[in-house]
Amino acid sequence: MEPERPDQPEYKETKQLTGDETAGSSLVEKVRESGMALKERAVGEVKSYKDPQDTQLWKSIFRVSHDRSDPRNRSLAILSNVFLHLHPAKINRDAVRYPFTWGMGGITFYLFIVLTFTGVLLMFYYHPTKADAFKDILYLEHDVPFGKLLRNMHRWAAHLMVITTWLHMFRVVLTGSYKRPREFNWGVGVVLLVLTLLLSFTGYLLPDDQLGFWAVTVGTNMARATPMLGSEGPFGVQLGMTPFNDVRFGLLGGSIVDSNALLRSYIWHCIGIPLVASIFMAVHFWRIRKDGGISGPAPVVLESEMKAVKKK
Amino acid sequence: MAKRRFNLSKGKLIALGVLVALVVLAVLAVEDWHQLWKISSAPDNVPIVAMLFLVPIFTWMGIKQSLANDRLIKELEQDPKLAKTHHRKVEPWRPGWARELHVWPYLVRIEFLVAVIVTVVLFVWSITLNAPLEEPANPNLTMNPSKAPWYFLGLQEMLVYFDPWIAGVVMPSLIMVGLMVFPYVDSNPLGNGYYTLRQRRFAIGMFSVGFLQWLLLIVIGTFIRGPGWIWFWPGQTWDHNAVVFDKNIDLHDLIATSWIGKTLQLGFLQSNWGKWIFGGLVVGGFYVVGALFFHWLMTVDFKRISLRPLHLFPRDPFERKLLERTSILQYVTFQFFAISVLLAMPVKLILRLALTIKYVWVTPWFNI
Numbered sequence: 001m002e003p004e005r006p007d008q009p010e011y012k013e014t015k016q017l018t019g020d021e022t023a024g025s026s027l028v029e030k031v032r033e034s035g036m037a038l039k040e041r042a043v044g045e046v047k048s049y050k051d052p053q054d055t056q057l058w059k060s061i062f063r064v065s066h067d068r069s070d071p072r073n074r075s076l077a078i079l080s081n082v083f084l085h086l087h088p089a090k091i092n093r094d095a096v097r098y099p100f101t102w103g104m105g106g107i108t109f110y111l112f113i114v115l116t117f118t119g120v121l122l123m124f125y126y127h128p129t130k131a132d133a134f135k136d137i138l139y140l141e142h143d144v145p146f147g148k149l150l151r152n153m154h155r156w157a158a159h160l161m162v163i164t165t166w167l168h169m170f171r172v173v174l175t176g177s178y179k180r181p182r183e184f185n186w187g188v189g190v191v192l193l194v195l196t197l198l199l200s201f202t203g204y205l206l207p208d209d210q211l212g213f214w215a216v217t218v219g220t221n222m223a224r225a226t227p228m229l230g231s232e233g234p235f236g237v238q239l240g241m242t243p244f245n246d247v248r249f250g251l252l253g254g255s256i257v258d259s260n261a262l263l264r265s266y267i268w269h270c271i272g273i274p275l276v277a278s279i280f281m282a283v284h285f286w287r288i289r290k291d292g293g294i295s296g297p298a299p300v301v302l303e304s305e306m307k308a309v310k311k312k
Numbered sequence: 313m314a315k316r317r318f319n320l321s322k323g324k325l326i327a328l329g330v331l332v333a334l335v336v337l338a339v340l341a342v343e344d345w346h347q348l349w350k351i352s353s354a355p356d357n358v359p360i361v362a363m364l365f366l367v368p369i370f371t372w373m374g375i376k377q378s379l380a381n382d383r384l385i386k387e388l389e390q391d392p393k394l395a396k397t398h399h400r401k402v403e404p405w406r407p408g409w410a411r412e413l414h415v416w417p418y419l420v421r422i423e424f425l426v427a428v429i430v431t432v433v434l435f436v437w438s439i440t441l442n443a444p445l446e447e448p449a450n451p452n453l454t455m456n457p458s459k460a461p462w463y464f465l466g467l468q469e470m471l472v473y474f475d476p477w478i479a480g481v482v483m484p485s486l487i488m489v490g491l492m493v494f495p496y497v498d499s500n501p502l503g504n505g506y507y508t509l510r511q512r513r514f515a516i517g518m519f520s521v522g523f524l525q526w527l528l529l530i531v532i533g534t535f536i537r538g539p540g541w542i543w544f545w546p547g548q549t550w551d552h553n554a555v556v557f558d559k560n561i562d563l564h565d566l567i568a569t570s571w572i573g574k575t576l577q578l579g580f581l582q583s584n585w586g587k588w589i590f591g592g593l594v595v596g597g598f599y600v601v602g603a604l605f606f607h608w609l610m611t612v613d614f615k616r617i618s619l620r621p622l623h624l625f626p627r628d629p630f631e632r633k634l635l636e637r638t639s640i641l642q643y644v645t646f647q648f649f650a651i652s653v654l655l656a657m658p659v660k661l662i663l664r665l666a667l668t669i670k671y672v673w674v675t676p677w678f679n680i
Contacts (some may be wrong), residue, residue, distance in 0.1 A: 001607060008545075031472055032667075049533065071414065074414040074415075074416045074417075075414065075416075077416040078415050078416050078420075078495075081335060081367055084415075084416070084420065087415045087419065088415060088419070089379075089414065089415060089416075090412040090414055090415060091411060091412060091413060091415055091419060092411070092412060092413075093403075093405075093409070093410065093411055093413045093417075094403040094432050096413060096418055096419050096422060097403065098378070098422070099373050099376075099377060102370055102373070103422075103426050106423055106426065110426070110427050111430070112435065113592075114431070114538070117338065123314065134448045134449070149435075149438050149439065149440065151443050152437075152438035152439075152441065152443045153434055153438040154435060154437070154443075154444070155390075155443035156437045156438055157434055158443070159356075159359040159462075160359070160430075160434070162359070162463050163359055163362065163363055163366065166495060166523075167366065167367075167370055169375075170367075170370065170371075170519075170523060171370070171374065173515075173516060173519045173520075174378070174507055174516060175498060175506060176502075176504045176505060176506070176508075176512060177504075177505060178495040178504035179495060179498070179501070179503075179505075180495075180501075180504070180505040181502075182495070183496055186492070186495050187492045187495075189489045190488060193491075194488060194517035197463055197464070200461060200463065201461060201464065204461050207445055208448065208449050209384075209445050209446040209447060209448060209449055209450055210446035210447050210448070210450060210453070210455050211445075211446045211453070211455070212449070213449035213450070214458035214459075215458070215459065215460050215461055216494050217458070218458055218459070218460050218468060219460055219464065221476070222471075222476050222479070222480025223480070223481075224465070224476070225475065225476035225477035225480055226477065226479060226481045226483065229475050229484070230477070230481075232476070233476075233477045233481070233675065234477055234677050234678040248380040256451065257449075258449070265556075269321060288650055294456055295504065295505035295506075296433040296505030296506050297401055297403060297505065297506050297507075297549055298504060298505030298506050299399065299400030299401055299506075300381055300384060300388070300400050300401070300506055300508070301400075301458070301501075301503075301504070302385060302388055302389055302395060302500050303389065303502070303511070303630055304389065306501060306633070307501065309637050312569060
């Protein structure tokens with residue numbers, strides 16, 4: 001729908017007036033009249049802006065109006081929005097009850113967004129080098145405005161994300177939501193769980209303090225014992241593994257936790273794993289929709305209604 | 313719904329009394345409150361303390377809904393006529409009500425609210441508690457105890473019971489793959505999309521046992537392991553000079569040097585071949601016994617078990633039906649993961665902590 005232009009006829013009229021030079025009216029009168037016409041035009045335009053949803057700007061951004069009680073618009077509000085289109089237009093009326101889902105999957109995703117946001121801000125102040133890393137943390141804590149808050153929030157959101165991932169998984173088991181046709185998506189979820197833990201773990205080393213250093217030392221020492229790929233693992237020596245070519249060396253970029261390990265950890269933490277995790281998340285969310293949306297609360301099925309197994 | 317009354321039977325009263333007595337004893341046993349506070353209030357341990365509350369709360373929330381559904385299922389099983397007309401949910405529903413809601417605004421507004429709440433929680437948490445920062449990394453000064461981040465403490469604690477290649481590599485891989493195959497070995501078609509315990513007791517039981525083990529190992533790693541990874545009870549002072557004399561002994565040595573071993577002349581168990589074959593037999597035997605145990609757990613009807621007359625293997629007809637639906641591949645896969653992870657972990661923990669046994673199978677290449 002085109003916005004109304006109530007000024008159109010007056011505009012023409014003004015033009016006629018100004019065109020008529022033999023009418024004998026004074027210049028002042030002409031200016032006054034065109035001024036009045038302009039004023040009326042402006043008032044008309046302002047009136048038409050009273051409902052922002054009718055403006056060209058609004059329509060170009062949102063494409064449809066949102067707050068109408070018209071059911072079609074409610075659906076379009078979801079379907080025509082890039083951020084909301086992950087949702088279906090309608091859901092099971094009981095699925096919005098908090099006790100069913102615990103909201104843990106959504107909270108996990110929200111925390112991922114919070115972590116990306118705070119993480120990007122932290123990256124502005126951090127150099128992944130042995131000379132600077134620890135100093136940068138001190139700088140963040142003591143000099144950067146809200147730096148301490150930023151770091152704290154990144155840390156606690158990360159811990160919270162591990163907890164919500166576990167609780168999400170627990171809920172999915174309790175409601176049997178991993179069952180056909182959602183088996184594959186459960187597998188994607190397990191990968192995401194591991195990626196969440198790895199994200200948290202790679203971030204642990206970055207402050208370059210004793211806590212992170214020794215946690216990562218303990219963690220990567222286990223990699224030494226990988227069967228066949230670790231220098232101290234079963235059959236490792238037989239396959240020519242030494243501390244300088246085994247899987248731990250590959251993880252740390254050296255035989256000890258040092259500057260290379262810091263850089264590798266930083267790149268995995270900020271680029272590598274988030275990238276992979278985003279891809280898995282996209283698949284995870286997409287599959288939720290493809291597998292029929294949220295699994296329940298579904299009507300209960302009775303033992304007596306259990307169908308016989310199909311024989312091929 | 314009928315009003316629930318709290319009838320405290322004699323048995324419940326006794327149980328409650330024992331519980332209270334245990335709590336009082338535990339409180340009295342704490343000799344160093346400062347140490348306990350230091351561990352529980354360490355900023356990085358706050359998530360575990362939070363989990364100690366969150367997991368029970370959400371478990372309760374799930375169980376409550378399961379029981380409600382189970383009551384409905386029971387009612388409908390007994391009344392096939394009602395089952396035909398019932399809407400099959402505990403949530404209220406009347407004919408004429410829409411079965412679906414618009415996501416805008418009914419779901420989106422909840423999501424928005426949750427996002428706001430989470431943000432507020434994070435802000436409060438971040439303002440009141442600072443992320444830990446120790447001294448700069450120093451390879452020459454070992455932290456004691458040097459602990460992994462809390463969510464990996466389960467793996468670190470496992471290092472006590474298994475060699476690093478099992479605890480650090482094989483076990484995590486088995487847990488991951490085991491979780492991934494979980495939906496494929498669960499042949500039960502019921503309980504898809506609603507809470508129930510009645511219809512899925514075994515699947516839920518197995519997952520919960522695994523989850524609890526994982527949390528238990530984390531709690532041990534956090535609250536109990538002190539300097540030198542020595543066992544300190546909660547409330548005991550962490551003694552940095554404490555030394556524990558390792559009395560751990562391999563199973564074949566234990567048997568060969570015991571009274572029975574000496575009488576039966578089992579000295580050959582300590583030879584290279586002897587311990588190799590013996591250990592293999594023990595581990596093989598463990599898998600056989602484990603398989604029988606899980607098979608029993610899977611099919612037994614707990615309500616009909618009795619000691620007098622001895623009746624330990626009554627079979628549950630429903631569970632039996634489920635077993636018939638399970639393919640051999642599903643069954644074997646489940647048994648493998650259940651025995652190698654769910655059973656091996658606590659068994660080795662008890663062998664190590666209670667019986668001070670180090671390895672059960674010693675070979676030139678690996679020890680288990």
